[in-house]
Amino acid sequence: MDLEEKREKRPPVTPMMIEEEAALRNGSRGLPPGSWAEAAGPRPRTTERHIAVHKRLVLGFAVSILALLAVTMIAVLLSVRFEECSAAADGPPRASGNGSLPGAARQPPGAGQPPGRPEQEEEEKEARGGEVVEEEEEEEWQRRRELPPWTRPRLPRHLRPLHYNLMLSAFMENFTFSGEVNVQLEVLNASRYIVLHAHRMHIEAVRVAEDKLAGGVRVDRSFFYPQTQVFVVVLNRSLEVQKSYNLKIIYNALIENELLGFFRSSYVLHGERRFLGVTQFSPTHARKAFPCFDEPIYKATFKISIRHQATYLSLSNMPVETSVFEEDGWVTDHFSQTPLMSTYYLAWAVCNFTYRETVTKSGVVVRLYARPDAIRRGSGDYALNITRRLIEFYEDYFKVPYSLPKLDLLAVPKHPYAAMENWGLSVFVEQRILLDPSISSISYLLDVTMVIVHELCHQWFGDLVTPVWWEDVWLKEGFAHYFEFVGTDYLYPGWNMEKQRFLTDVLHEVMLLDGLASSHPVSQEVQQATDIDRVFDWIAYKKGAALIRMLANFMGHSVFQMGLQDYLTIHKYGNAARNDLWNTLSKALKRVGKSVNIQQVMDQWTLQMGYPVITIVGNETTDNVIVISQERFVYDIDAKPKDPALGDSSYLWQIPLTIAVGNTSHISSEAIIWVSNKSEHHRIPALEEASWLLGNINQTGYFRVNYDIRNWRLIINQLTRNHEVISVSNRAGLIDDAFNLARAGYLPQNIPLEIIRYFSEEKDFLPWHAASRALYPLDKLLDRAENYNIFNEYILRQVASMYLKLGWPTNNLNKSLVQASYQHEELRREVIMLACSFGNKHCHQQAATLISDWISSNRNRIPLNVRDIVYCTGVSLMDEDVWEFIWMKFHSTTAVSEKKILLEALTCSDDRNLLNRLLNLSLNSEVVLDQDAIDVIIHVARNPHGRDLAWKFFREKWKILNARYGEALFMNSKLISGVTEFLNTEEELRELKNFIKSYEGGAAVSFSRAVETVEANVRWKKLYKEELFQWLRKSLTH
């Protein structure tokens, strides 16, 4: 799953991201208040909407009545009797003859009720009705002095589902569905209870039989237990061990509007709104779509049938086996049976999309489904093409074939994550899969590519071999994230993603987060369903990936690959825990004659939070001896005493430290030193007077390295004289380490700024990117300071010469150029971004000229790769017409990538009234997509003129925001960190603490992280701001 899985750009938490370029600072002019609202307001479409809704209501009602009559008659004719669910609200069976199997499955739920939210009321009633029964049951268990099995956070272990037959009817006209599930159960321990997950549905009938034909086992009663999201069936006798039973449940529910479970979404085609239904079950939402054993360990086979109007098509994990058409314009698709799989990556969809198709060498049929206009434009062709190649890549790399006959990629307008890896039916939000080559930048292309590489990796890591439980979600997410880079290298060999971009986008990114005292281990215990979303955070994704990369490097890539092949082969169609992986990898190492206890090493990295900073100090008295020490790195050293565990020596890691010695023209080959103590002495050969030491070669390790000042000076000299002696990845590593060590107070503030002085000669993208990312938070700490312009001036000086050398791109890249010039174009983009955001005059002028040309000619000739920079600079510098123009374009463009950067550009104004209006409009779903609203708020918070507005807006609208995003925790945590991370005054810290005291709702983890971050910001300003400005003043006068 990709958070935003989650592909979000700035720090915390979101599954896979390319990070965010430094946002642009605003210029001095803005739009006059009021000028925007008229242009901005969504055109009221009340009339059409009412008519449409009215028609739907009438139609829905008519269909419901007809279906009700039909069902009743069939039921009476067949006289099929069912145990009524005792949880049903009013006790007595409903008059509709619900018991009839075929009828019930077809009956629109809520027949006779108006569409709306009947389930909520229903559920409340059920909960009340259930309470009485449940209390009786609980008393019985109390007498036995045991906890009732349904109150425990995990399902009881006495039953195991073997196979599910699931028949669904989707009623798109009133957004309801009905279902009949038949679960074949194996009894491991005798019990009178069946406890399985079911949430937010109405259960019509329950029946238990020894097998499908034999007589039933009487159901005494049944009830929901909402606290653990389970449904309990109490039988009049025990199920017998080793016998197989069939559990049949008939139910109905809503096709929700909230992006989880079986939900609906919509798009406009030829001016008409069209709807689709699609699922998102990970991690715990399958239970909202059908009663099931909704834990990953309960793998079973599934046979799904979906009945829908013939104007729609239906999709699921497997291909359609047969379709049965009815005369009334309905059709039932019967899908082939799945292999053994967990519930969370089961999926289906009902839509009227079209598709394009390709076939892999091994015969896997790959289709991309999207809205018809996108398919016609060819927007899915890029994704389709790379998917075919990637399946071939993974089959070759893992030596395990793709397991299903087909893979569908479904591009949906709305989704809670960037994408979800459902086996054979992976779902992507449109912005992460559709791509129009004529108007997409390289970074957008890279973004799309990596999301696809990620989800395809999951077809093996996740779908084929599944973590036993959610504490090890990083086992699947870490691998998928790591392989984003390996797989992209396969598609674009010149891009060096794994060796380079991984550093800035993953390693540096997550070390920011994991350097907080309030971080958590990558493996984290979790029990309650409501807590499970919490484990999908950047620590799981990015730290997981960084640890896997460190492991691959110290094992050697080919042995690592062999080990993975064994792991997948041994555990396919099953579940595995981290120790299964460590054991398999240790065995692979043994086969090549190496012996490392991988479990022992990796347990320290996965079960302890944070990471070490290694300090290498030359020994003054003994030649060639260095002292290497380790301690836990934290940004807020003051946080240490608060947590005694941080101060003592309990945090120790076994660290594979690679080290090399360099002099003016040469660097030695690397040696590996395993550091496992607090402090160790090591002898280094050939250490001469002028040699410097470099640790963590190519930054393959998940830790920071600090040196004595003498060594830092030697390194700075080396960079100035001949930076190429030090590798590109090490240059980026030195930059990131130095800025962050200084930010945390381990290093004087001037060292990082001195390091980037060689930048007039730096022609590689990665060190620029690392610097730009490290400068960004520093800039945000200073951007409202009085002396800000000194800092500004210093950065502009370092950027000026490369900006002049590189110039602006002159025309749009064509496809063949993409491969060759990626590094160069990204470098140019980075330098232009720094120049424009720090106020380079030429850069501002160029942006203004390009915008004016666009407005006057109505032809957008702005090079794709710098459009976001130009739009934002234009909005911040130019008059209100520009904003209105950008706003108009935001509404009229259909290309998703373009829409996003146009929207973000609107946050670049320095007019506070307009920023406020934009914030208010962001919550209007008709104007701004739900998932984009968060970006609007965060981007306003990054703007120094809007920071306090976004912060105030966030506090005022917290209830609405929490209700909207609370369930997808990563979104909430992205929002919370995005709005608070650059607050840095005592006053703001007080406001944050007061808000936390008074707020209602979850997200405690995100808020404590926010407090720590703001405390560290305030502390840094108090201790180091003046030191930095003094050095800058001195430096600028020289």
Ligand SMILES: [Zn+2]
């Ligand atoms: Zn994932």
